[in-house]
Amino acid sequence: MEFVSPIDALFLLAESREHPMHVGGLMLFEPPEDAGPDYVRRTHERILREASFHPTFRKRPATWLGAPQIGWTQESDIELGYHVRRAALPRPGGQQQLLDLASRLHSTLLDRHRPLWEMHVIEGFGDGRFALYTKMHHALIDGVSGQRLMRRTMTEDATARDLLVPWNLPRTHPRNTDEPSGSTFGSAARNLLSAAGSVPALARTARDALLRQQLTMPFSAPRTMFNVPIGGARRVVVRSWPLERVKQVAKSTGSTVNDVVLAMSAGALRGFLREREALPDKPMIAMVPVSLRDEDDNEPGGNKICAILCNLATDLADPFARLEAIKDSMHRNKEVYRALSNTQAMALSALTLSPFAMSLLPALNSVANPAFNIVISNVSGAREPLYWNGARLDAGYPMSIPLDGQAANITLTTNGANLDFGIVGCRRSVPHLDRILIHLDNALTELEESH
């Protein structure tokens, strides 16, 4: 039996029926032209033949005399047909039916008696497409690493017919951080624990660093419907926008793509909350994971991710004024970040990669006094169109983990010419989450028209 690291153990212990701790992804594919009516079924059959497993995909919580223990066992007898299943959409097989199914799949707990992952191959689309929904426990992998892992199953070559699966990828460079066993958060956190001494010390360090950023804010974060205890059921909604539209706004306003994405999100949150007569007077605050790599190239640590608190200026009616406030806030807090000690910066970095680490920090995640209202995370994606076994990836939507006090989150990624948004909310606390898609689109249109 391998002992579970302190961080992974916390992920396992924190999970309850109200707080499933898995990350997910929903990928939509256009089958190749020569695909017959049984293409998806045959693809599923081919997947089931991939019965060789990377150790991460064999890990399950150990039991001893029937009681669960904080240890990992390597499962020797994996029932692949349990982990990889087929599903179908009811008629007419459109967006609504897909999201109903994805919401249900994202709501259920993984079985702890088996390795902590599932893949669902979804057919029955009215337009002939198909989808993959994947989920993995956060104790195995973080969301960013999970996205990378799925991308490694794909290729830019439309003619390739290798069927790669995440549990049986060819080994690459031994120190490649894409390897599932070396998840970005896991290794960062493990390094940090030796620097900080313990999980509570790490939590204190991260909180102090975040509080220093809060000083640049006009107000502390208001309470909203997003900052409440949550139930077990989830609603996921997804939509893609052309990257070019966002780039045009960025160009005409002298902003970055990420600034415009934040302004879209801010406008959408404002519209969504106004519609429900629940917009707070004070501006909402987002936590935004940002890579400082380009600007910080000679720093050690490689791909340095930092947790920036951003004033979303949801109190301002003018979309352009909102965008300016967001740019200003991001700029100031990047400066604050640069002034932090290395340990503080690393503690915050680890935080942003882990929804769960946030739930450890009462000061960050207090329902009474949230330090921020929502996490908006732009995960780096692919610039070129990708193919999986000849099927073109139309969209890949990341799905993160809501928590008590963080009842919804927005995660997006680049996929070729599109930005793919995946928004996950507690189905009870945040009703009608699908409306946020309309408000996102309105917010982008407003920004296009404001110049």
Add this chain to the structure above:
Amino acid sequence: MEFVSPIDALFLLAESREHPMHVGGLMLFEPPEDAGPDYVRRTHERILREASFHPTFRKRPATWLGAPQIGWTQESDIELGYHVRRAALPRPGGQQQLLDLASRLHSTLLDRHRPLWEMHVIEGFGDGRFALYTKMHHALIDGVSGQRLMRRTMTEDATARDLLVPWNLPRTHPRNTDEPSGSTFGSAARNLLSAAGSVPALARTARDALLRQQLTMPFSAPRTMFNVPIGGARRVVVRSWPLERVKQVAKSTGSTVNDVVLAMSAGALRGFLREREALPDKPMIAMVPVSLRDEDDNEPGGNKICAILCNLATDLADPFARLEAIKDSMHRNKEVYRALSNTQAMALSALTLSPFAMSLLPALNSVANPAFNIVISNVSGAREPLYWNGARLDAGYPMSIPLDGQAANITLTTNGANLDFGIVGCRRSVPHLDRILIHLDNALTELEESH
């Protein structure tokens, strides 16, 4: 806030991710001749308009300041679209795809933040049929009452087009035991608690009564693969047999239909375990709920159900000798039952209606020394064909609750000219459960040929 009764509280407290405590049912329907391609979708839309709820369907566990309490709340804001969902089978939409879906639906926990029930309307059958899968928490209703409730939504009139739903049935006679709030087990147990004084006293009484039956057995129950701790995932398998085939065997052997059903089950268990080289030398023991009403009409208590221990004689190779041993065992233990005190008999009656009550009794349910190996329950059903909104009920399969030490169970019911078997097992402890269907069929054929 209504306080939860001690019995219902135990159902709620005992539930964990490994032990979901809901009962289910899978009903297959043949749509009426005038049904178009969107019949199922329109039926779902009609169901969603039935937004009036019997109090049982509004009950959810209360929370107070975010912490779950042992109390019931009446939910005022029911999101019916959460409780009643559409699902579809992948191609080709056959038995395998249906059972894969039903297994997954029966494995997941109900959301405690909402009333504890779900209904899934399933389409995508290759043969044009559709299905309903329903689940309700055992704290609301027991399996027998759940079956009756669903039957009350149906009619023998093929031309009727009233769409009745279980949460909004017309009220009948106020003392009708079919009312969901007066579930058979619930009221029996409540009466008993006043007789026995407490749950542990009730448990002791039931155990003593069961031990007295054990004295008539040739051996105590052996350990089998069915008597082990269980995991969270379930496998359900179902199949129907013509009642006439069973009746013919009963007639030619001077047995009851229930004797033949037990002999089918015994033959199937023997075949299934032999195939896995896991047949114990000693005969397996079943717990069989039996109604003594007809034979006991002048007893008070009305529909008296008793828990008979039955020697399945799985050690005997000859199917006819097995049937004789089963008949003998059933006869002897009915006699023992009649000699029990009224309180003992009632305690055992309550037991048989509740998978959970069994889990309270270490002597009944010990993994090391099981008092019996499996529950085989023949629930009374309909003699005439039934219709729901013009769709003919082809089959209605009950689905019960596996427990630690009782990793599978067999429940069956009469539906017109058929006997419908629903078998639920722990997916991990009892692999290849679908094989038991073949062995059930073989066992019936053997009994037909042995005369």
